[in-house]
Amino acid sequence: MNLRPITATLLLAAGLTACSGSGTPTAQPSATDAPSATSSPVTAAPTTPPQKPVPAESNPPGDIPDNLAFVDYANASGHYSFKHPEGWAEVEHGTVVTFTDKLNGVFVQLGPDTQPPTVQQANQRDVPRLRQSQPAFELRKVTAVTLPSGSGVRIVYRRNSAPDAVTGRQYRDEVERYEIVGHGREVIMELYGPVGADNVDAYRTMSRSLTFS
Secondary structure, three states: OOOHHHHHHHHHHHHHHHHHOOOOOOOOOOOOOOOOOOOOOOOOOOOOOOOOOOOOOOOOOOOOOOOOOEEEEEEOOOOEEEEEEOOOEEEEEOOEEEEEEOOEEEEEEEEOOOOOOOHHHHHHHHHHHHHHHOOOOEEEEEEEEEEOOEEEEEEEEEEEOOOOOOOOOOOEEEEEEEEEEEOOEEEEEEEEEEOOOOOHHHHHHHHHOOEEO
């Protein structure tokens, strides 16, 4: 029996199968598709467009009343405590807490330092970070400070407030940021309100009442 025609037919069928596969061929990445060592990560977050400073109010509505009572707050997880104005809304997440009322607020969290930061360190490290993270950041001054609870730096800066949830209006905030180390631990306290508001006494009460427990 002559098997050559059958063998040729089988070889031809096998060649057609290898060329066609089970459907459309899957495209393989070329050398130009491979990511380079200098390419940006796929998960990189988009940058936020910079904001222009909003005008400061001529008669800001953010004064904290002089007769407002202050009450104690203690953060069990962070082992710190301080006094805040009575009646302010509280939001706590672990070692972080915020108290707000209208246009004023105080934000407190733990920091990474175990030694009091210096003015030079704050200018080299913290100011650039704030410039990147705070909308329309404007540095006013950086000074060394000593409180009853410890020592560190006081950074005063301005920023645009978050837009009002209803009106979308923004205010020009002035922030007093305290980075205080005591007993080898750091607490960062930010006190803020509209530029021009008379909150000196209230800020003094809150900052000087900070203690490590």
